[in-house]
Amino acid sequence: MIAAVLSLTLLGAALGIILGIANKFLQVEGNPVVDELIAMMPGSNCGQCGFPGCSGAATAIVDGSAPPTCCPPGGKALAVAIAAKLGLAVDLSAIADDGPKIAVIAEELCIGCCRCSKVCPTDAILGAAKQIHNVFREACTGCSSCIEKCPTEALVMRPVPVTLQHWVMPKPLAA
16 A cells, blocks of 8 residues: 555656656747737637637737727727837727726516526626526626627626726816
8 A cells, every 4th residue: 555655656756847847848938929918908708809819819919910909898998008019000990989898787677597697708797597697896897798698688888887996086177
């Protein structure tokens, strides 16, 4: 019994060391600009841009096959930040941006079908089958992928409400 435990321990340690060395020498370097763009994006991997997640969109933007305005949840602010990062000119006339929005569920219309929670990329919709659902505000990225899945139209996109944690004092007016 002790011989089996000892041999498996030594085998595991040896293989762990080999994997660590292989990771050090066989590591593939990524594009640091793509990594910076991925960090700037919402990270919900909603697919509204037409690419498989935020990493695919960031790679396409750096390659030049996608415009900096391809991320709908990011809006104008993200498009301007990406264009400034890459030194590109961006046309913002095609983007209708009303500010950040989150999904809100009308409880009187919710039937608990769970279709919205199945498509939410950030698991921001809470609820069980045949129960009223609710949106976890801090997790919702405003991708609106749940809106078209709701059969009762209980979901709507509303501006992010001002709460004590998010309130910012406006700048004083010049006298």
